[in-house]
Amino acid sequence: MADTSVRKKREISDDQKEALSVGRDQSRIVRRYLEAISESKPRPGRKRTEESIRSQLASIDARLADANPLNRLHFIQLKMDLELELSQLQTKMDLAPLERAFIEVAAEYSSRKGVSKHAWREVGVPAEVLKRAGISDSSSGYRKAGHSEDID
Incomplete structure (x- = not known):
């Protein structure tokens, strides 16, 4: 016999909605900062004037x-x-506002997503910015944050 019962739509609590919203906001801030530092990175070769x-x-x-x-x-x-x-x-890009926003969310984002200081450095985030954000060498990595699966 086929199951003909109607499934209840899962309700999301206000706390869960808030957590999702915070996560999206943090991801947006991190993405914008990483894009900005990537675009402002000096290119190889002689600098043009x-x-x-x-x-x-x-x-x-x-x-x-x-x-x-x-x-x-x-x-x-x-x-x-x-x-x-x-x-x-x-028109030079002003990184200061993006950097300030990144510093505010980076430690919590790192902890939640399991991003280590070394990973941040690999994508070009300056050590001084990580220090001001409170991310140290002992900050968690992906597996330390409780993620056991591989990244897709």
């Missing part, structure tokens, strides 16, 4: 007039890339 980019743009403008259609296409794309790079150089 506004002056060198402007010089390249002037050179491209001079060469565009005499360029054949195929070269013109590539010069226009290069010019667009350089203009984007120049605008990014001029």
Whole structure:
């Protein structure tokens, strides 16, 4: 015989809803900070200056007039890339507010998710930021936090 009973919808308590909300907020703060430090990381090679980019743009403008259609296409794309790079150089991201928010939630997030200091360092979080967040070498790792399964 098939079970024809109707399953009751599981009720979530207000405490559970609050815990889920806090977890989502912490994850959002951590993700934004990690994305910001990843984007602001210096790239390999010689650092480009506004002056060198402007010089390249002037050179491209001079060469565009005499360029054949195929070269013109590539010069226009290069010019667009350089203009984007120049605008990014001029608008530096202010990490301070993201860092402050990260410091407020990092220790609890680490404990809840089992993230060790070493893991934070591997993704680029500065040691000083971790220290201010209260994350030490003895902070728990994934398995210490009670997680026995592998991460999918």
